[in-house]
Amino acid sequence: MREHDTYGPATMRRGRRKFDDDESDFLKRGRLEPALQEDPDRPEVGDNWSSWDGALHGPEPRPDWVRTEHAAVDSELGVLKTGKEADVYLVRRWLPATGQSSMIAAKRYRDGEHRMFHRDAGYLEGRRVRRSREMRAMSNRTSFGKELIAGQWAAAEFDALGRLWQVGQESGLIRVPYPVQLLGTEVMLEFVGDWETGEAAPRLAQVRAEAEQLDDLWAQMADALSVLARAQVAHGDLSPYNTLVHDGRLVLIDLPQIVDVVANPRGAEFIARDVTNVANWFRARGVAVDAEGLIERLLFEAGLR
Template structure:
């Protein structure tokens, strides 16, 4: 096929030898199947910000740090240079996340570098060598659904342990090969510690996955992994091998005994002062009566 304009520089530099076909076109990027020497890979071409339809990008960028102070100031002001820098941060976020998650034991496509808005990475295939299907296109028995769901919860935990939340995880962002689920599409990965939206994004990710697998294993619909995982994470006790139960008991807000005692003490002191003031006023009135009668 005709070489896309954005991939041409990679062909010129010998990083890509042939563009075989377009794999998909999404809200933030188009993906092509390419040949690099004897290896078939995929090239993800990020769309320009004017063409990208990904909504609420600001919520995802929150907490992303830029070391260069000039770049950071420009991004805050929203200047032309700042928007360009935002794009670079947005694009590099995915390749950074891929390297970090692969090192943490999460199955993601192997990245080979990002070049001027084009991410070269592994093409995930099935056991016949065809492009692996999305989870959305896979039907499975209940036992497999339960097993794969457990794998996905393990991946979510490992991601959180290295400070990341996918932020847009669903059956459309998971591929399935002969070894199981592979997580894809990470440009919107969220910094769990710095993003104020982290908790609900994590819950949405987990519940999306739960709801899909629950179609095949209905018992999963009643699990509460999102609340369980976040509760353990907030306590600082979450580890990659943390054993999960999928259960979470909502506790009513426990009374703050210290605060109540302080309020009682304050009320007691106030009442004591009130009585003292009343006594002083009474004594003053009695004394004035006494003085008046003597006169």
């Protein structure tokens, strides 16, 4: 047996091992600083610095109210909406030096362990990612795959809002919230409502309107559906509950499941379902609606007829 392989008193150093804090002047030269109670990088006011830097930004030209300054801060004001796929928070982004501010809806998609994915399959048909490993993960609904899907939904909504917002600026036939930025699985978009009180615009389902206004809102809905069809997409989940009414205008929201009606083999079905969902609501309130005729027109405009 080699000498250094022996275990026992002969190989152990007698006495107590000496540590750094045995030095008599340890307390003088090694005193620990008290723990910081606050993050030194946090702003003096607001909750956090603006997350604009490093995010993907909305289309240009941007509205004047969009705060792009590095000195801006974000203050979270409360929850606007909770859902199975995402929660929406009201955020004020403002410049402490000038008081200039904007009101933003921060839509935060749930992570792979907390989202409901039972509806994903039909909407995701026609969407592709480049790597086969990622496609397999998404198809098998692994934890990694669910995270990819969450990211896809956020990116799809951000892209759709950007395209439709630009079309709306040019044509005036469709209105959606301006997409401010995309960072991970969080989409920040224009808050549609009263910026002074923080009260969100009502959903179409909550509106109590006279016959003339209902006729006008149906005409706006038909125009918006036509814009979508000519872009060869369908909302995918259109209803009176994800359409807002603000200053007499319809505003389409909740677009993560937007469907490419050409690439998706069920594209025509999604167009018909969107029309039927909203047409039934208007018809129940006395509006003369030709849903079948509108569906045929939209299918033609989308190139499916």
